[in-house]
Amino acid sequence: MKEIKGGITAAKGFKAASTAAGIKYQGRTDMAMVYSEKPCVSAGTFTSNVVKAACVQWDMNIVNANKPIQAVVINSGIANACTGKEGFDACEATARGVEKTLSIPYDSVAVASTGVIGMQLPVDKLVAGVEAMAPKLDDSIEAGTDASKAIMTTDTVNKEIAVEFEIGGKTVTLGGMSKGSGMIHPNMCTMLAFLGTDIDIEKSLLQEAVSEVVADSFNMITVDGDTSTNDTLICMANGLAGNPKISSKGADFDTFKEALKFVCTDLAKRMAADGEGASKLFEAKVVNAKSVADAKTLSRAIVGSNLSKAAIFGCDANFGRFLCAMGYSGADFDQNDVELFFESVNGRLQVFDKGTPIVFDEDEALKIMKADAVTVFVDMHEGDAEATAWGCDLTYDYVKINADYRS
Amino acid sequence: MKEIKGGITAAKGFKAASTAAGIKYQGRTDMAMVYSEKPCVSAGTFTSNVVKAACVQWDMNIVNANKPIQAVVINSGIANACTGKEGFDACEATARGVEKTLSIPYDSVAVASTGVIGMQLPVDKLVAGVEAMAPKLDDSIEAGTDASKAIMTTDTVNKEIAVEFEIGGKTVTLGGMSKGSGMIHPNMCTMLAFLGTDIDIEKSLLQEAVSEVVADSFNMITVDGDTSTNDTLICMANGLAGNPKISSKGADFDTFKEALKFVCTDLAKRMAADGEGASKLFEAKVVNAKSVADAKTLSRAIVGSNLSKAAIFGCDANFGRFLCAMGYSGADFDQNDVELFFESVNGRLQVFDKGTPIVFDEDEALKIMKADAVTVFVDMHEGDAEATAWGCDLTYDYVKINADYRS
Missing domain, CATH: 3.10.20.340 (ArgJ beta chain, C-terminal domain)
Known part of the structure; x- marks a missing residue:
């Protein structure tokens, strides 16, 4: 395994885009979209907080139903937590916007939000943001980096990483991005983290690897003891690496898990080091x-x-x-x-x-x-x-x- | 029940003294002694922290053995926690000093410390402090107030209160003092609190009232989530009020418990409001x-x-x-x-x-x-x-x- 340049767009078939939608912040990007050319098997871990944000509930519905995910839309500025039915409707409107512009099923679109709790999202700006990002989706390193910047709130640096490893003679890539940096005391997951890989793997094994690795990485960091309402980690695997599909535990599964642990530990440590106000x-x-x-x-x-x-x-x-x-x-x-x-x-x-x-x-x-x-x-x-x-x-x-x- | 002036010396037979022993602070008092003319039945609640200070272990030995308590010696500046056998020896040396100067059994002397953890107490200064305080013991309001000041660390104000109530036609008095103001997240007790009353009551009922009231008062405050190694509350009852002895539950027990709850809630709220750095x-x-x-x-x-x-x-x-x-x-x-x-x-x-x-x-x-x-x-x-x-x-x-x- 070796570390390579890039982040969420590093693996084959992954594209990203970002835009300044004016959700709450002015003069900076505040929306990002991640898209995979091919629908992905997906695994997720979500906050254990009883007060779950609307978007967390939306994503859990998709992941728990074993539905494929093909896109994730993230906004920063407003958390869409404690927002009742109106908040859930905002998730659906976002996903419907992606369905319309990219012609993929709305229930293959995960959504994530971070920011102030108890404030409603401006749905028109969200949908306009989706329409602005769709034509800009790009598989360059820069597009991934820009996405990792758009999801920041009080973070002072963006956080992304990518690694390559071999499975069955094929090069497999895993990339990811995450953001902090307050209300960080993950319990089942971290604030927001998104991983994209081109590995071919059974969904149940992907979820098992993710759950195990998150317990030793993201769940071992804390900034302020406050477990967020929005903690979400989603790992998407589109299979484009062409490796012999991982359908049982063994050496290949362990190789993947090792890479996953490297990536998650790196992102988790960077979130801790960049905790709100942190100097070390x-x-x-x-x-x-x-x-x-x-x-x-x-x-x-x-x-x-x-x-x-x-x-x-x-x-x-x-x-x-x-x-x-x-x-x-x-x-x-x-x-x-x-x-x-x-x-x-x-x-x-x-x-x-x-x-x-x-x-x-x-x-x-x-x-x-x-x-x-x-x-x-x-x-x-x-x-x-x-x-x-x-x-x-x-x-x-x-x-x-x-x-x-x-x- | 009515609130009256004073604190730990308000009840009949209770005296206090304080001195500048130079334990760690300079230019201020840093030792206090509370003494009852008559040995007291006593109740205590102590920190649930696995790492218990030497003085907490000392006091638990006395309270759990149902021994009477006649004096308490408190120092501020050094907590006597994480100090091994040397720390426990410092407790005994202090108690032996009181035995020698006041002619009461050393195992009727409780000790309490607050301050830096992991530093040894200067035993010679402790014993000299006891010798300096013994002749100054006084039942005036001022002596109690001075004691409540000597036990402060980062507190900005001293905390004391006293109340009077009637039981069986006799006036009973309950007074107390406490200190904060960091490492405050009591679990079974608060940082340091001392209560003196002249009520005549069975030890088991005193302990029951104290445990019940502490759960709703001191255990409901937090400053920083850090449960101290030194949390100690000791309530001494010398019986000098001459009330018909409380030996079963009923109206008299409830009257006492109500007064105890008033005093403990007041001291607890004052500790919270005076938490380290607090503005409200x-x-x-x-x-x-x-x-x-x-x-x-x-x-x-x-x-x-x-x-x-x-x-x-x-x-x-x-x-x-x-x-x-x-x-x-x-x-x-x-x-x-x-x-x-x-x-x-x-x-x-x-x-x-x-x-x-x-x-x-x-x-x-x-x-x-x-x-x-x-x-x-x-x-x-x-x-x-x-x-x-x-x-x-x-x-x-x-x-x-x-x-x-x-x-």
């Missing part, structure tokens, strides 16, 4: 835990704690906050088993040794914590399970961004 | 929920959400964030049943009506949200249970306070 990536790696569930619970608690996040922002090696977060996480353990280290490109430093604080060099700690990515490494000494979670620091800018988001 | 009290009241458990889960999720808290800071009526928090709280409900209102001394405004957003007057919303205390009122229309939770807004100052707490 904050990673927690827990090893030798009693179970994977415990390791996940502990690592997520560390990167999710406001006090831990503020300490990372201040480059303050206040390790007691990490132990405190582990302690209230719900996982059971004995603090007298635990070792805790700080790590970054600038070095590694132990600060807690099985129940007892270590008197450490503050200058050394500061040097390590000043890096752009800081890891809290925890050895539980209670088993052999491990997990890694990713978050970001809590900064003044997070407050600034969210104290007046709607205006 | 943020209350969520959920009514007509399916169960009390659901109502508590929903109301706590609303005041616990970073995005909700930032919106409250910005006076932004971004109600979708509250619905989002309710949605990921774990409680099951249908958004099409829900009505949501903003309330404050400046008015009341409905913004969401059973699944559909209401177009509301932004100026009216701003006026309501500019108050010092803002309530999000949610009618679930699914049952008859209700609960109220209290928190505070998320501000620049929260980040500032916590980005470099140790220095």
Whole structure:
């Protein structure tokens, strides 16, 4: 497997377009469309939030009915959540617009929204946006990149990646894009992520691979502990790579899953590092835990704690906050088993040794914590399970961004 | 029942003292002692955090063994958590110091600490502090107020209250003090709270009243979602009021519980309003929920959400964030049943009506949200249970306070 240039348009048969539809933002693109020449088997993971956005309900209906997906239309600015029947009607109007302009069935069109909750979408602008994008659909790298920019809200950088790998002598490509960067605490999925691949694979295996990989990638990041109403990941596979179809588990399935994990982990980490107001990536790696569930619970608690996040922002090696977060996480353990280290490109430093604080060099700690990515490494000494979670620091800018988001 | 002046020294037989022991802070008092002329039956609630501070373990040993408590020694600046055997030895040294100076058994002395985790306490300064405070013990209102100031960390105001009520023709008094104001997300208890009463009551009934009241008061507040390693509430009852001893449930028990609830709710709300960096009290009241458990889960999720808290800071009526928090709280409900209102001394405004957003007057919303205390009122229309939770807004100052707490 190797990383290649591009994103959602990297795989054969995938095209993208974007436009400035004036949904809410002015002076920038705010709608994107992804289209596959051939209908795709699709897998999806969606928010576990009880309050699901209208578009999440729309997409779940399609994916759960095993219907093929051929296009996805995304808008940024308004989330279409808490919008009642009018919100659901906006999804259908969008899909009908695509049916009319591209002559594909309206129920093969997924829709996704991100932005303010509790505001209705301007349907006329959505449909006009679809009509503007349809003739511009293009399979260039640039078209994919532009789409990844159009779906941004408070993101400061766009997020896309693509990889190539071989299956049965054929080159298979997988590309994707995602966006953050607030209300990020995925539970079953992330904010918005779209993956396109030309692999030929059974739908049930695609869904299995996606669900498994999402649990270890997107579901292991947090920005603010707020699980969105709109979290959506859709993976489309159109089969144009011409590989021998994957219809059972085995080496080919594993090869695909490995590529999928690489792509999802990369996108997830970029979302964490670009969390609202973030100045750095904050990673927690827990090893030798009693179970994977415990390791996940502990690592997520560390990167999710406001006090831990503020300490990372201040480059303050206040390790007691990490132990405190582990302690209230719900996982059971004995603090007298635990070792805790700080790590970054600038070095590694132990600060807690099985129940007892270590008197450490503050200058050394500061040097390590000043890096752009800081890891809290925890050895539980209670088993052999491990997990890694990713978050970001809590900064003044997070407050600034969210104290007046709607205006 | 009526509120009276004073705090921890209000009830008969209770004395307090404080001193500047130089534990960590300079130029202010940082140790307090509470003493009862007569040994007390005591009840306590302690942190549910797996990583319990040494002093929490010390106090739990006393309370769980049904031993009387006659004194409590508290220090601020260092939490004595994650400190191993040395930390536990510091508790014993403190208690032995009290035994020596006041001639009471060392195992009738509770200890409590608050401050930085993972740092050892200077035992010599602790013991010197005890020796300095013992001769100054005084039953004046001022001595109690001074004690409530000595236990503050990032609190901006001290918190104390006292009430009087009648039982069997005798006047009974209950006074208390507490401190916040970060790492506040009590689970079984709050950060530090001490209550003294001259009521005569069976220990088991005292514990039952305390546990029940704490669940609806201190356990319903959150500042930052971080459940401390040190949360401790101790209620001491010395019996000096001379009331007919409460040895069974009934009208007298209910009278006491009502007074206890008034005192605990007042202290809890003051802790929330004085949360680190807070500019206002943020209350969520959920009514007509399916169960009390659901109502508590929903109301706590609303005041616990970073995005909700930032919106409250910005006076932004971004109600979708509250619905989002309710949605990921774990409680099951249908958004099409829900009505949501903003309330404050400046008015009341409905913004969401059973699944559909209401177009509301932004100026009216701003006026309501500019108050010092803002309530999000949610009618679930699914049952008859209700609960109220209290928190505070998320501000620049929260980040500032916590980005470099140790220095």
